[in-house]
Amino acid sequence: MTEKATDTNGLDAVPVLELDPLIDDRGTRIIVCCGAGGVGKTTTAAALGVRAAERGRRVVVLTIDPARRLAQSMGIDSLDNTPRKVDGIKGSDGGELHAMMLDMKRTFDEIVEAHADPERARAILENPFYQSLSAGFAGTQEYMAMEKLGQLRARDEWDLIVVDTPPSRSALDFLDAPKRLGSFLDGKFIKLLMAPAKVGGRAGMKFLNVGMSMMTGTLGKLLGGQFLKDVQTFVAAMDTMFGGFRTRADATYRLLQAPGTAFLVVATPERDALREAAYFVERLAAEEMPLAGLVLNRVHGSGAAGLSAERARAAAENLDEGRMTDRGDGKTWRSGSPATSPELSDLATAAVSSVPEAAPTAEPAAQHPDVDAFTDTDVRHLTAGLLRLHAERMRVLAREQRTRDRFTALHPEVAVAEVAALPGDVHDLAGLRAIGDRLTAGRMPSA
Numbered sequence: 001m002t003e004k005a006t007d008t009n010g011l012d013a014v015p016v017l018e019l020d021p022l023i024d025d026r027g028t029r030i031i032v033c034c035g036a037g038g039v040g041k042t043t044t045a046a047a048l049g050v051r052a053a054e055r056g057r058r059v060v061v062l063t064i065d066p067a068r069r070l071a072q073s074m075g076i077d078s079l080d081n082t083p084r085k086v087d088g089i090k091g092s093d094g095g096e097l098h099a100m101m102l103d104m105k106r107t108f109d110e111i112v113e114a115h116a117d118p119e120r121a122r123a124i125l126e127n128p129f130y131q132s133l134s135a136g137f138a139g140t141q142e143y144m145a146m147e148k149l150g151q152l153r154a155r156d157e158w159d160l161i162v163v164d165t166p167p168s169r170s171a172l173d174f175l176d177a178p179k180r181l182g183s184f185l186d187g188k189f190i191k192l193l194m195a196p197a198k199v200g201g202r203a204g205m206k207f208l209n210v211g212m213s214m215m216t217g218t219l220g221k222l223l224g225g226q227f228l229k230d231v232q233t234f235v236a237a238m239d240t241m242f243g244g245f246r247t248r249a250d251a252t253y254r255l256l257q258a259p260g261t262a263f264l265v266v267a268t269p270e271r272d273a274l275r276e277a278a279y280f281v282e283r284l285a286a287e288e289m290p291l292a293g294l295v296l297n298r299v300h301g302s303g304a305a306g307l308s309a310e311r312a313r314a315a316a317e318n319l320d321e322g323r324m325t326d327r328g329d330g331k332t333w334r335s336g337s338p339a340t341s342p343e344l345s346d347l348a349t350a351a352v353s354s355v356p357e358a359a360p361t362a363e364p365a366a367q368h369p370d371v372d373a374f375t376d377t378d379v380r381h382l383t384a385g386l387l388r389l390h391a392e393r394m395r396v397l398a399r400e401q402r403t404r405d406r407f408t409a410l411h412p413e414v415a416v417a418e419v420a421a422l423p424g425d426v427h428d429l430a431g432l433r434a435i436g437d438r439l440t441a442g443r444m445p446s447a
Contacts, residue, residue: 017293017415035266036276045164051436053097108134262292269400293415309394316387
């Protein structure tokens with residue numbers, strides 16, 4: 001699913017990530033989009049879901065993005081814990097798209113209801129400690145994302161599940177948090193709290209009871225008596241379920257390692273985002289999880305890449321000082337001598353064409369001004385400004401290239417798909433299709 005490419009600087013480039021073969025492969029059942037926050041994971045997941053559905057797959061996209069952008073872009077009023085079919089998909093061969101947004105607490109409630117009798121389930125759901133745990137305990141969201149993924153895969157209703165991982169401080173939280181929460185629910189602290197409830201009232205246990213009373217008294221002072229009571233009530237009700245949390249987390253973890261799962265690390269060409277991406281690539285390798293490649297979002301380009309920042313700045317200075325005038329025929333006069341400069345001529349034409357129409361006046365001739373109405377001074381100033389903008393764009397391109405080079409030097413084996421930056425946000429299916437086109441192009445065309 002990759003092919004070698006040659007970079008614009010002439011060096012051997014990293015492999016190009018080809019995403020159409022990945023989503024067309026019926027053996028691909030799960031695609032996990034992961035990376036740091038704010039790099040475009042949600043949009044990438046949604047765009048891949050739309051494209052896969054329109055190429056004949058039955059797809060469900062699971063997002064954990066609370067901003068609800070996914071629902072808006074798919075024309076759905078809102079998303080919840082139930083997959084909803086997306087209208088307007090131009091699918092073939094039965095292709096469909098469903099989308100849902102993880103409801104962390106509802107998913108936790110469903111686990112309780114599925115694994116406890118009604119009376120015990122009610123006691124758990126009404127327990128204050130459980131309500132705090134299910135609503136915001138560190139790692140709960142990531143754990144529930146794994147739970148929901150396992151549930152969707154078990155239903156076998158869709159042949160492709162695309163997962164948008166939670167927005168976290170660190171992209172690694174998606175892999176670490178389920179184990180942390182599982183360890184908490186099945187760890188020494190919980191077992192310690194369970195001990196008083198398990199100690200019987202027989203005479204032979206009196207000494208142990210005294211010791212446990214002292215221990216719980218100390219914990220009560222540290223944690224608060226009512227809080228400790230809520231925790232112990234929760235633990236007593238959940239006793240038979242604790243092992244299931246760890247078992248399901250382990251099962252989903254193995255699912256992520258299995259053939260048919262593909263991880264896409266999403267990043268922008270910025271230092272922090274690519275540093276996080278590098279950490280994630282290394283972690284996936286250590287955990288033997290299948291990495292498909294890196295999606296590099298919001299990459300900038302230029303249609304005049306042959307004009308360097310230095311030349312553009314120098315030309316702008318010359319124009320400001322009146323030492324360079326474009327004559328409109330592709331000839332640039334400098335200090336009395338003509339020199340051909342197509343880039344500067346094109347920039348001058350673009351600058352003049354982009355100027356808004358002048359305000360109408362009483363003079364008939366000024367009602368519909370055209371390019372001829374601008375003086376040479378106007379053209380020079382506009383072109384100089386455009387040249388400075390181009391110089392800044394080339395500076396951004398150079399910085400992004402250096403950042404990419406650092407990543408690829410560390411991980412030359414990782415296939416990369418570059419996605420051109422868009423002028424605005426994605427708001428509808430057409431926008432998601434446009435992102436899908438850019439994603440599957442693999443590499444931005446060189447200027």
